[in-house]
Amino acid sequence: MQVQLRSPWVFAAAIAIAVAGLTHPAAAATSSAGAISLTFGPSTRGEAMGGLYLAEANDYAARWSNPGGLAFVEQPVVGTMFTQLVPGLASDVYYFFGGWVLPTKSIGTLQFDMTYLSYGQSEATADDNTSLGTFSSYELSPSVSLGFKFLPNLGLGVSAKYVRIDLAPASVLPDFAGSGSGTGTTWAFDLGSQYRANKFRLGTVLSNLGPNIAFIDDQQSDPLPTTLRVGGMYDIFSDDVSQLRAGYEFEQALPSLEVIGKPVHHVGAEFVYSNTFALRAGWVVDKDGAIEGLAGGFGVTFRNATFEYATVPQAAELDRPNRFALWLRY
Numbered sequence: 382m383q384v385q386l387r388s389p390w391v392f393a394a395a396i397a398i399a400v401a402g403l404t405h406p407a408a409a410a411t412s413s414a415g416a417i418s419l420t421f422g423p424s425t426r427g428e429a430m431g432g433l434y435l436a437e438a439n440d441y442a443a444r445w446s447n448p449g450g451l452a453f454v455e456q457p458v459v460g461t462m463f464t465q466l467v468p469g470l471a472s473d474v475y476y477f478f479g480g481w482v483l484p485t486k487s488i489g490t491l492q493f494d495m496t497y498l499s500y501g502q503s504e505a506t507a508d509d510n511t512s513l514g515t516f517s518s519y520e521l522s523p524s525v526s527l528g529f530k531f532l533p534n535l536g537l538g539v540s541a542k543y544v545r546i547d548l549a550p551a552s553v554l555p556d557f558a559g560s561g562s563g564t565g566t567t568w569a570f571d572l573g574s575q576y577r578a579n580k581f582r583l584g585t586v587l588s589n590l591g592p593n594i595a596f597i598d599d600q601q602s603d604p605l606p607t608t609l610r611v612g613g614m615y616d617i618f619s620d621d622v623s624q625l626r627a628g629y630e631f632e633q634a635l636p637s638l639e640v641i642g643k644p645v646h647h648v649g650a651e652f653v654y655s656n657t658f659a660l661r662a663g664w665v666v667d668k669d670g671a672i673e674g675l676a677g678g679f680g681v682t683f684r685n686a687t688f689e690y691a692t693v694p695q696a697a698e699l700d701r702p703n704r705f706a707l708w709l710r711y
Contacts, residue, residue, distance in 0.1 A: 414636040415594040415603030416544045418498035418520040419569065422446070423462045423478035425706035429678025429691035430649030431663020433628050435584030436614035437651075438575065440687075441480040441708040444492040444526040447584045448538025449573035451482065451490040451528025458482040460687075460708020466498075469700045473501035489529030492540075496522040503549070521545045526571075534578060540571040544605075546594060567594040569605050583613040607635040612647070624653045642669040649676070657682050665694055672696060678704070685710050 424442035427434040434442075438450025441460030461479045465472065480494035500518035522545070528538035549563035569591030575584040588608050595602035612630030619625075627650035634642055649663025659680035666673050674694030681688050691704040 414606040414634075415565070416520060416522070416546060416567070416569075416589070416605055418476065418496055418522060419542075419544065419589050420606045420608070421476055421478070421496070421498075423476075423480070423496070425462055425678065425689040425691045425704045426651075426659075426661065426680060428693050428704050429661035429663065429676055429680075429689070430628070430647075430651055431665050431676045432632070432645075432647035432693075433612065433614065433630050433649045433663060435573075435575065435586060435610055435612045435630060436582035436628055438573075438584070441482065441706070442478060442494075443482055443528075444480065444494060444524065444538075444540050444571075445478075447573040447575050447586050448492075448526045448528050448540045448571055449536040449575040449584060449586075451492055451526060451538050452530045452536025453575070453577060454482050454484055454490050454528070456710050457484065458708060458710050460706060462704060462706040464702050464704045466702060467699060468702055471501050473499060475499050489527055492524075492526040492528075494524050494526075496520075496524070496542075500548075516550055518548045519546075521547070528573075534576055536575045536577075538571075538573045538575075540573075540588075541568070542570065543568050544591075544594065546596075548596070563596065565594040565596045567592050567605065580616040580619075581613055585609075585611045604636045609633045609635060622655055624651075626651050643667075645670075659689075661691070670696070 422428050422432060422434055422445065424434055424440060424446050426437065426440060427446055434446035438446035439454055441458050443451050443454055459481045463477050465475045467474050477497045478494065480492060482490060482492045484490045498520040502515050502517050522542050524540055524542035526538060526540035528536055531537045544567050546565045569589045571586060571588040573586040575582060589605045590607060591605050593602035593604050610630060610632045612628060614626050614628030617625045617627060630647040632645040632647065646666040647663060649661065651659055651661045653659045661678050663676040665676060672694055676691065676693045678689065678691030686709050689706040692701050693704065694701065
């Protein structure tokens with residue numbers, strides 16, 4: 382009996398995600414790479430500023446933004462971010478991130494987090510169109526990170542993460558050669574640094590370093606979406622009532638030494654009033670991903686709780702996705 386997959390959304394969404402860069406510009410440049418969930422920026426604040434993360438790594442997603450920035454987080458933080466990736470096409474294709482940042486008095490600041498990317502549900506059918514049931518496809522990546530002060534103004538950090546991609550169970554993807562399955566696993570790590578002065582912050586991150594991920598065999602494996610990011614942010618003015626800051630970030634995808642695409646450029650700014658309301662905007666230029674446009678959003682803080690929203694550009698054929706985050710500093 383031959384088994385077929387009847388999937389109204391998984392493979393269509395996967396193609397749309399690869400072409401559109403999953404609404405994250407670096408993903409377009411790394412379309413040959415696996416574990417594409419690792420390319421998402423879970424910081425809604427950074428997304429609203431056009432993809433600026435390196436210099437402002439101080440929220441629930443500090444590890445992803447810059448593990449070196451963890452060194453300067455002085456209070457525990459816990460929070461989540463949620464977004465539908467292809468709104469209007471599939472409601473069950475979504476991304477979720479949850480993070481917990483915990484400063485210590487001895488070794489530095491720790492972060493524990495979880496990344497989950499849902500590709501939605503699919504239906505498996507036999508060659509006679511008999512249904513074999515439905516199944517879910519997803520990517521899952523738990524992570525642990527440490528950031529510490531190497532010098533008073535210089536923070537260094539490292540992240541280690543496990544990556545699991547489950548496209549289909551073995552029961553609906555029989556492998557007669559016995560050489561593989563619909564599940565692949567690997568591990569990866571990030572290295573980051575952040576330098577802080579009175580009015581400016583500089584950062585660099587090399588992310589997703591690790592072995593290829595394979596589903597069939599090592600000869601048919603995919604590289605991880607290794608990426609280099611360098612950038613900074615400058616405080617244009619800052620007082621007890623309001624702050625205005627702006628920055629730039631350079632991003633280069635490095636899925637392999639043989640395939641290096643064009644860099645992605647991020648420019649953004651943030652205005653904060655009374656530490657209560659934040660208004661953000663940014664611009665993304667990604668030639669390889671055919672993405673160029675305006676990002677924007679806001680944040681509202683009440684006591685120790687913050688709600689954030691961002692809208693980001695992606696390929697013209699797809700609707701703009703929305704990012705929602707809720708986090709608490711305690």
